[in-house]
Amino acid sequence: MKILRYLLFTSSLLLGSHSSSLFAEENGDWFTPFSWEAFVSQSVIYSSDYDYLSRSDDEASLDMWEAGLLFSTTVKGSIGVSAQLLGRKVSESSGEDIRLDYGFFSYPIYQSFDRSLGLRLGRIRSSYGFYNETRDIPHTRTGVVMPQAVYFDMTRNSFYSADGVEFFGSYDLSGEPLAFQLFLSQPVADKDELEEASQLSPSKLKGDRSLLAKIIYGEEFDGWRASITYFKPEYEVSVEFPAGDDPLLMIVEPDASFYSENIVTSLEYNQFQWSVTFEYLRHKFQTNIPALASEAVNDFYEEAYYLQSVYRFDEFWEMYVRYEQTKLRGSSDPKSSFDDANFGLAFRPDENWLLRAEIHYIEGYSRLFSRDNSISDEPDPYWTAVLFQLAYRW
Numbered sequence: 001m002k003i004l005r006y007l008l009f010t011s012s013l014l015l016g017s018h019s020s021s022l023f024a025e026e027n028g029d030w031f032t033p034f035s036w037e038a039f040v041s042q043s044v045i046y047s048s049d050y051d052y053l054s055r056s057d058d059e060a061s062l063d064m065w066e067a068g069l070l071f072s073t074t075v076k077g078s079i080g081v082s083a084q085l086l087g088r089k090v091s092e093s094s095g096e097d098i099r100l101d102y103g104f105f106s107y108p109i110y111q112s113f114d115r116s117l118g119l120r121l122g123r124i125r126s127s128y129g130f131y132n133e134t135r136d137i138p139h140t141r142t143g144v145v146m147p148q149a150v151y152f153d154m155t156r157n158s159f160y161s162a163d164g165v166e167f168f169g170s171y172d173l174s175g176e177p178l179a180f181q182l183f184l185s186q187p188v189a190d191k192d193e194l195e196e197a198s199q200l201s202p203s204k205l206k207g208d209r210s211l212l213a214k215i216i217y218g219e220e221f222d223g224w225r226a227s228i229t230y231f232k233p234e235y236e237v238s239v240e241f242p243a244g245d246d247p248l249l250m251i252v253e254p255d256a257s258f259y260s261e262n263i264v265t266s267l268e269y270n271q272f273q274w275s276v277t278f279e280y281l282r283h284k285f286q287t288n289i290p291a292l293a294s295e296a297v298n299d300f301y302e303e304a305y306y307l308q309s310v311y312r313f314d315e316f317w318e319m320y321v322r323y324e325q326t327k328l329r330g331s332s333d334p335k336s337s338f339d340d341a342n343f344g345l346a347f348r349p350d351e352n353w354l355l356r357a358e359i360h361y362i363e364g365y366s367r368l369f370s371r372d373n374s375i376s377d378e379p380d381p382y383w384t385a386v387l388f389q390l391a392y393r394w
Contacts, residue, residue, distance in 0.1 A: 032073070032074060032077070033073065033074065034071070034072075034073040035071065035072055035073070036069070036070065036071040036072075037069075037070050037071075037137075037393060037394070038067075038068065038069045038070070038393065038394055039066070039067065039068050039137055039138060039139065039391060039392065039393035039394075040065075040066070040067040040068075040391070040392055040393075041065060041066045041067075041138045041354075041389055041390065041391035041392075042062065042064075042065050042389070042390055042391075043062075043064040043065065043144055043387060043388065043389045044060055044061070044062060044387070044388040044389075045060070045061045045063075045064060045385065045386070045387050045388075046058075046059065046060045046061070046385070046386045046387075047383060047384065047385035047386070048383045048384050048385075049379075049380060049383040050365070050368055050373050050383055051091065051368070051369070051372040051373050052360075052368065052385045053090050053091065053145065053153060053369075054090060054091045055091055055372070056385070061091075063089060063090065063091045064089065064090050064091070065087075065088070065089050066086070066087070066088045066138065067086070067087045067088075068084055068085060068086040068087070068101070068136065068137070069084065069085045070082070070083065070084035070085075070101075071083060071084075078107065078108065079105055079106070079107055080105065080106035080107070081104075081105055081106075082102065082103070082104060082106070083100070083102065083103035083104075084100070084101040084102050084103070084136065085098070085099075085100060085101065086098070086099055086100075086101040086136065090153065091369070091372055097157070099157065100123060101123075101125075101136060101160065101161060102122075102123050102124060102125050102160075102161045103122050103123050104120050104121060104122030104123060104124045105120065105121050105122055106118060106119065106120045106121075107119050107120075107121075113172075114171065114172035115169070115170065115171045115172065116169055116170050117167070117168075117169040118167070118168050118169065119165065119166070119167055119168075120165065120166040120168065121164075121165050121166075122163070123161050123162070123163050123188075124161060124162065124163075124164065124166050124183060124185070125160065125161050126159060126160060126161060126162060126183065126212055126231065127181045127183070127212065127214050127229065128151075128159055128212065128229055128231050128262070128264065129150055129151065129227075129229055129264045129266055129279055129281075130225075130227065130266045130268060130277065130279065131146065131151065132151060132159065132160065135151055135156075135160070136160065137393070138354055138356075138389060138391035138393075139348075139354050139391060139393055142308065142310060142320050142322075142344075143320060143322075143342070143344045143346075143356065143358050143387075144344070144356050144358055144387040144388070144389045145387065147279070147306040147308065147322060147324045148324065148326070148338065148340065148367040149279075149281065149304035149305055149306045149324035149325060149326050149338070149340075150264060150279050150281045150304060150305075150306060150324075152367070153367075154193065154196055154367065154369060155190075155193045155194070155196075155260075156193070157188060157190040157193055158187060158188055158189075158190050158193050158194060158233065159231075159233075161188060162183070162185035162186060162187050162188055162207070162210050162233070163185055163186050163188070163207075164183060164184050164185025164186060164210070165183075165184055165185070166181060166182065166183040166184075166185075167181070167182045168180065168181045168182075173217070176217060176218055176219065177217070177218070177219065178215070178216075178217050179215070179216050179217075180213075180214065180215050180216075181212070181213070181214045182212075182213050183210075183211070183212035183213075184209075184210070184211060185209075185210045185212070186207045186208070186209060186210065187207035187208070187209075187210045187233040187234070187235060188207060189205050189206055189207040189235060191205055192371075194235060196369060196370060196371060204236070204237060204238035204254070205235065205236075205237050206235065206236045206237075207233070207234075207235055207236075208234040208235055208236045208257065209233075209234050210231075210232065210233040210234065211230070211231070211232050212229065212230065212231045212232075213229070213230045214227060214228070214229040214230070215227060215228055216266075219270075220270070221270055222270060222271075223269065223270065224267075224268070224269050225267075225268050225270070226266065226267050226268075227264075227265075227266045228263070228264070228265050228266070229262070229263070229264040229266070230262070230263055231260075231261075231262045231263075231264070232259055232260070232261045232262070233259065233260055234257060234258075234259040235257060235258055235259070236255075236256075236257050237256045237257060237258065238252070238253065238254045238255075238256065239252075239253050239256050239289065240252045240253070251291055253289050253290060253291045253292075255290055256287070256288060256289045256290070257287075257288045258285070258286060258287040258288065259285075259286055260283065260284075260285050261283070261284040261285075261286075262281060262282070262283050262284075263281070263282045264279055264280070264281050265279065265280045266278070266279045266280075267279075272312075273311065273312045274309065274310060274311045274312065275309070275310045276307075276308070276309045277306075277307070277308045277309075277310075278305065278306070278307050278308075279305065279306055280303075280304075280305040281302075281303070281304045281305065282301075282302075282303055283301070283302040283303070283304065284300075284301050284302075285299065285300050285302070286299045287299060300328055300329070300336075301328070301329040301330075302326060302327070302328055302329065303326075303327050303329060304324070304325060304326040304327070304338075305324065305325060306322055306323065306324035306325075307322065307323050307324075308320060308321070308322040308323075309321050309322075315348070316347060316348055316349065317345070317346070317347055317348075318345075318346045318348075319343065319344065319345050319346070320343060320344055320346075321342075321343045322340075322341075322342050322343065323339075323340070323341050323342075324338075324339070324340045324342075325337075325338070325339050325340075326338040326339075326364070326366055326367065328366070335364075335365050335366065335379075336364075336366050337363070337364035337365075337366055338362070338363075338364040338365065338366045338367045339362065339363040339364055340360050340361070340362045340363075340367075341360070341361045341362075342358055342359060342360040342361065343358065343359065344356060344357060344358025344359070344387075345357050345358070352392055352393055352394060353390075353391070353392055354389070354390070354391040354392070354393075355388075355389070355390055355391075356387070356388065356389040356391075357386075357387070357388050357389075358386075358387050359384065359385070359386050359387075360384060360385040360386075360387070361382075361384055362382070362383050362384065362385065363381050363382050364381055365379070365381070
């Protein structure tokens with residue numbers, strides 16, 4: 001039954017892409033140029049001791065798959081339109097998720113030889129760090145999974161896009177682009193993800209407001225580039241909890257809230273055959289429950305980083321080596337840390353097919369899903385994970 005649903009969704013993407021092409025051809029005066037792309041991937045994950053992004057504890061799991069259809073066009077030569085429909089599954093507990101990943105209009109307000117200013121409106125990809133905007137397609141990632149120190153799979157949907165308005169622009173500074181983005185939005189409220197991150201079970205969950213501001217300097221494909229990103233999504237929740245020792249006596253708090261405040265500093269050096277990337281995250285999570293004003297509830301400060309190098313042997317083969325670390329400030333508990341030394345290989349026989357393999361040597365658990373794992377009081381903090389992925393795009 002799972003395979004049937006998977007094939008049906010993939011078939012619908014193929015049908016949708018064909019219909020979109022026919023529509024564009026029939027309305028060529030309005031929609032020029034029109035481009036579309038689709039992709040599908042299947043991963044195999046095996047891990048020791050714990051379930052890592054799937055039911056992979058001491059067994060090979062086929063839970064994780066992705067399939068997507070994206071298109072872009074320009075209406076009457078000036079208004080850009082881009083959208084992506086994504087189907088994705090990580091594990092049985094997360095279920096199958098089909099969503100509009102993004103869909104927005106863009107308009108160039110001002111353009112000249114050395115500067116530009118534009119506007120986007122709709123469900124927009126969050127320009128969080130260097131790689132959040134390109135994490136959706138397997139072919140544009142470095143590995144099967146993103147560096148969990150900065151790009152959490154725990155909150156992938158919540159961090160990937162939001163509904164709002166974004167101003168963006170660039171200026172040519174001594175031959176190098178200096179660009180900015182300012183994104184005001186209402187966060188996407190993914191209930192499963194936010195329950196996992198907040199450790200709350202709210203009866204009401206609503207995205208309140210979000211601010212993302214980013215400055216980036218340098219070219220993506222040649223030489224140095226650097227950026228700093230500030231991102232703060234806020235949410236409203238309604239929660240209930242026991243009053244005292246009586247489990248039958250509950251207090252309902254309809255005006256609770258929480259936010260995730262993130263500052264990402266990014267630095268990268270690119271050459272044709274190799275690149276080195278470093279990103280550092282300072283992350284603050286704070287919960288506000290007025291009925292418990294005198295107590296801190298699930299508040300924490302986290303610091304994380306990763307250092308990664310990619311080497312391209314030729315047009316077919318590439319490899320990466322990465323070390324990433326996540327630490328909860330003031331804590332030495334392995335439940336609140338995550339150290340991952342990993343490396344992987346990628347083979348691209350042509351522009352469509354992609355085959356990946358990678359291995360992770362891990363200490364700690366803070367990037368494991370609590371819904372998939374029950375961590376004992378004295379667990380073994382050292383474990384490994386092996387991941388394979390086959391992907392195709394057209």
